[in-house]
Amino acid sequence: MKALTGLLLLVFGHGVSSVLHSKQYFYTGSSGLSTFPEFVAVGMVDGVQFEYYDSNTQREVLKQDWMEQAIREDHDYQARGTGIAQGDQQVFKADIVHLKKIFNQIGGIHIYQWMYGCEWDDEDDSTDGYEQYGYDGEDFISLDLKTLTWVAAVPQAVPITQSWNEDEADLQYLKYYHTKECVGVLKTALFYGKNTLQRTDRPRVSLLQRSPSSPVVCHATGFYPDRVVVFWRRDGQELHEQVDPGEVLPNHDGTFQVSVDLNLTAVPQEDWGRYECVVQLRGIEDISTPLDPALIRTNWEVQSGLTIPIIIGLLVLLLAAAAAVGVFVYQKRNGSDTSSENTEEQNPAPEAQPLTTVCS
Incomplete structure (x- = not known):
């Protein structure tokens, strides 16, 4: 399965002059796993987890001390984020039912994943964005931001991409979100967490x-x-x-x-x-x-x-949600107000859009 390996890329060559900053959200829905939350949502900036929600706790948890500044400036930040995540949890649960239907599946263990985010180069001010989601460890649908079209990775996803590609208004919103709104919130997070996120630790x-x-x-x-x-x-x-x-x-x-x-x-x-x-x-x-x-x-x-033993690299998993990930994925959300960057700041995760209309 193809993964977004470019998000954590080791470059061999000379000259380290700029830093590529990133803001990402990862969502994982599951069915048939009794020891795993049926829904997990995680927010990360520059590879550092700063928000977490799962269906067991039913509440958003801030993982970094520097996020306390966001709470001081917006007292409803966590409550609003919790409400959005709870809504997305129900959407994911319904989506898995419909995905099982279009794949002709009955019972079993199934994983539905969604990823979206943006990147910003602090030297040349260039930006990029990505959306990708998948089902049962395989690519399902991704967004080509250059052509502004959804691309189906499997035949079962074709009807969905056709429907989504007809929504010109939402496609234009996605372009604005990834190139403007998301980047603005990323810069705000970098400011909040500058002592942590913009430090340099000598190897x-x-x-x-x-x-x-x-x-x-x-x-x-x-x-x-x-x-x-x-x-x-x-x-x-x-x-x-x-x-x-x-x-x-x-x-x-x-x-x-x-x-x-x-x-x-x-x-x-x-x-x-x-x-x-x-x-x-x-x-x-x-x-x-x-x-x-x-x-x-x-x-x-x-x-x-x-x-003296050899020191070997230990990969510490940040999330239980990422344990089954072969590809991180993104699912289309409902259109929302794009009038200011503060909208995303106050609503850290966009709401997921059900697949019902195209899967049923």
């Missing part, structure tokens, strides 16, 4: 090796934000072969980590001095670590009487 860099024949791993951890550049160099030239880049993963404390492997199978140890790992993060000087055997931490040799 700690280690060289790791499981065994004498294993690749040497350049492991950077504890950095923020997550847009980092990590690469290996030989004789001052960036390597594109011999390397295996890893995925940027979150740490439990809100920072990030990433590992990049270097295969030295065909390299004699006397040539190791020609290699170095370079980590680049905006706001700090490049961190260069030479490939020195004395700097490599291993789990196969004892140092100072202690066996």
Whole structure:
């Protein structure tokens, strides 16, 4: 299944000059899972969870201290967000019934997912938006913002996309929302949480090796934000072969980590001095670590009487909702007032639109 992997992208190359900020909402509806909430809604800014709702608690919870400023300026913020989420919960429950109908399904476990959001580059002021949703771990419908059309990923979604593409007014609203309204709210959130979201945490860099024949791993951890550049160099030239880049993963404390492997199978140890790992993060000087055997931490040799284990990346799931996600998805919402950016600020999640009219 195709996922929006570009949202957390590790870029290999030189120069970290701008930060791509993002605001996202993730919704997951389920049926047939007794140990999983039938509906979960999560809001995130720059990969940091700031709002959460599920059908078990039936209330919106603010996850960041900096959101207290929003409550002070709008006392009904949480109550309004709770009401919207409760309405979306009922829509999702009905939608799953109709999706099971058009897929000719009876009983079983089913997952319906929705994602929408926007991105803003703080250097060139460019913006982008995305909407995607899916069913049972497969793409279902997505919005092509460039052509302003809904695209069906499976035959069962064609009648829905045809109906939605006929609604010109709503398509124009979606264009406005993703390029203007959502970006405005994102900038407001960045202002509220500037001490957290716009900070720079210097990475700690280690060289790791499981065994004498294993690749040497350049492991950077504890950095923020997550847009980092990590690469290996030989004789001052960036390597594109011999390397295996890893995925940027979150740490439990809100920072990030990433590992990049270097295969030295065909390299004699006397040539190791020609290699170095370079980590680049905006706001700090490049961190260069030479490939020195004395700097490599291993789990196969004892140092100072202690066996030092390899540090491996632990992916900490922010949400139970994302556990079943193969693709994050977005479902079309009812049209709402777009007269000011404060509308989205006061109503953090747009209301979902039922599929009944096109699925029944």
